[in-house]
Amino acid sequence: MGLGPETIDGNTMNVGTSKSKARKQILNDDEEGDGGESRCWIKFRLFGSCLSSRSKVDSSVSGSSSQYAESESTNDTSRCQPLAQAVSSSTNSNIESIPSTPKVDEELRIASQLRKFSYSELKLATRNFRPDNLLGEGGFGCVFKGWVNENGSTPVKAGTGLAVAVKTLNHNGLQGHKEWLAEVNYLGELINPHLVKLIGYCIEDNQRLLVYEFMPRGSLENHLFKRSLPLPWPIRMKVALSAAKGLAFLHEEAEKPVIYRDFKTSNILLDADYNAKLSDFGLAKDAPEGDKTHVSTRVMGTYGYAAPEYVMTGHLTAKSDVYSFGVVLLELLSGRRSMDKTRPNGEHNLVEWARPYLGERRRFYRLIDPRLEGRFSIKGSQRAVQLAARCLSREAKLRPQMSEIVEALEPLPNLKDLACSSSYFQAIYAARVNVNTNARSGVRLQPGSLKNAQPTRSPSIQNRSHASPYNQFQSFQSPNPKIS
Numbered sequence: 001m002g003l004g005p006e007t008i009d010g011n012t013m014n015v016g017t018s019k020s021k022a023r024k025q026i027l028n029d030d031e032e033g034d035g036g037e038s039r040c041w042i043k044f045r046l047f048g049s050c051l052s053s054r055s056k057v058d059s060s061v062s063g064s065s066s067q068y069a070e071s072e073s074t075n076d077t078s079r080c081q082p083l084a085q086a087v088s089s090s091t092n093s094n095i096e097s098i099p100s101t102p103k104v105d106e107e108l109r110i111a112s113q114l115r116k117f118s119y120s121e122l123k124l125a126t127r128n129f130r131p132d133n134l135l136g137e138g139g140f141g142c143v144f145k146g147w148v149n150e151n152g153s154t155p156v157k158a159g160t161g162l163a164v165a166v167k168t169l170n171h172n173g174l175q176g177h178k179e180w181l182a183e184v185n186y187l188g189e190l191i192n193p194h195l196v197k198l199i200g201y202c203i204e205d206n207q208r209l210l211v212y213e214f215m216p217r218g219s220l221e222n223h224l225f226k227r228s229l230p231l232p233w234p235i236r237m238k239v240a241l242s243a244a245k246g247l248a249f250l251h252e253e254a255e256k257p258v259i260y261r262d263f264k265t266s267n268i269l270l271d272a273d274y275n276a277k278l279s280d281f282g283l284a285k286d287a288p289e290g291d292k293t294h295v296s297t298r299v300m301g302t303y304g305y306a307a308p309e310y311v312m313t314g315h316l317t318a319k320s321d322v323y324s325f326g327v328v329l330l331e332l333l334s335g336r337r338s339m340d341k342t343r344p345n346g347e348h349n350l351v352e353w354a355r356p357y358l359g360e361r362r363r364f365y366r367l368i369d370p371r372l373e374g375r376f377s378i379k380g381s382q383r384a385v386q387l388a389a390r391c392l393s394r395e396a397k398l399r400p401q402m403s404e405i406v407e408a409l410e411p412l413p414n415l416k417d418l419a420c421s422s423s424y425f426q427a428i429y430a431a432r433v434n435v436n437t438n439a440r441s442g443v444r445l446q447p448g449s450l451k452n453a454q455p456t457r458s459p460s461i462q463n464r465s466h467a468s469p470y471n472q473f474q475s476f477q478s479p480n481p482k483i484s
Helices: 017-031 041-051 065-070 119-125 174-187 220-225 233-253 308-313 318-334 350-358 361-367 378-391 402-409 423-441
Strands: 134-138 141-148 162-168 198-204 207-213 268-270 276-278
Touching: 119 141, 119 162, 119 198, 119 207, 174 198, 174 207, 220 268, 220 318, 233 268, 233 276, 233 318, 233 378, 233 402, 308 318, 318 350, 318 361, 318 378, 318 402, 350 361, 350 378, 361 378, 378 402
Parallel strands: none
Antiparallel strands: 134 141, 141 162, 162 207, 198 207, 268 276
C-alpha cells in the first residue's frame, strides 16, 4: 500500500510541543528492551510487500470468466480480486462509473459517532506503522495495531487505552478512494454486534485511513487454513451462525438493505469469544428498491465465492450473498479452501467437488473435515450440509433468505451426538484412513474391500506419523469459547 519511506520516518512529523513529548514517550516506552535486530524477518518481508501492494482495479474483458480465473492465484484469499465479465455495449450504460476526481465533501456521509483522527495521531498510535504492529495485508492496504485514548483520538502507550486496527489505503487508483468512501458511509451508519465497529477515520491530503475495533482472534481464514490445531466443531457452527446474523441484518433488518458482495473467510473476523463479525465493506452496494429485481454492476469479488449468475450477468441480488455464505459454510464443514490448485484434479473448486455429496444423505460424511476425527455432531453436520446445498443452488430464487439460514443454524452449536461415539462412523473413519494411507503408498484396493471394515479406535500418537492435534489432550478445549 503506498506507504513510502517518508511515512516511516518519524522526523517528518510536524506536531506541537506537547505531541512531540508524547511521541517521544510512546516510542521510547515501546522500544525499551526491544532488541531491534531480533525482529522477525518474516514480518519485514510482509511489510515490504505491503508497501508495494496494489489497489483493486476493475477488469472488463471479453471471453469467459473461467479463463480469467485460471490466471489468478487460487490460494490467496486475503485479497479481493476482480472477476472478469463479458460486457456487451448494451450493458455498459448500467454499470457504475468512476468519477474523474474524488468529490470528498459531496460523497462522504460522516456519522456523528465516528472520531476524526489526524495522520500524525495514527502514525504515533501505530509506532510509525512499525512492522512489529502489522496485523495483515488486504487488497487495499495494510492493517496495523495501535492504541488510542478510550474516548478520543490521542495516541497512548502500547497496552493501554483502546486497542485499534488501523487500515491504510493504497494511493494508486480512484477505485481505492471509492471503496474507502463506501466503508465509511456503510459502517458509519450500520451498527450491529455482527459487523466490525468502525471507530473513526482519517482524511488528510492524499492519506485515507480507517480505524476499527481490534479483533483479537483475527480472521476465520487463519483459523481454518493456517493453524495446526483444527477449529472445533461447536466453534465452527458458532462462527457460521454469527456470520449469518451479520448478513441477515444487512439484508432484512437495516433501514436501507445492503448487499455485502464480498463474503469470504478472510473478511470474517473473530472476537475473544469466537463471535464472528463482518469486515471490509468496500464492495458493498445498496440493495435494489421498489420493483427493481437486481443491481447492475461490475463483477467484483473473489473467484470461488461469487454466485454464478452474478459472474455471468453482473446482476447483483441478496441471493448472491447467500451463495457466498454457502461456500463459506462448505469451507467450515470440510476444512478446504474455496479454490485450491494444490489438490488433485477435480478437487480444485470446492463447490464442484462437493456437489455429488451434497444431495446424498448417506455420503455427507465425505464433506466433513477429516482432522475433526469424528468430533462433530451427526445431526448437526447433516443439517449443515443440507443447508449448504440450498445456499449453493444454481437457481438463485431457490436459495433461502438469511433469516431462514439463521433459524436453521441456531441449534447446531449445542448438539452433542458426536460421530466418534457411533460404531458406524468409527468404521467409516477407519476405512477412510486406510484408503488415504493406501493411496499414498500406491496400493490399490479391490472392489468391496471396504464393506467389511470394522470399528476401530484411532491410532495413537506413537503409532501414527500424522497424529491429530486432538490427541495431544485428553479433552480438547478451545480458549474460553462461549457457545450461545
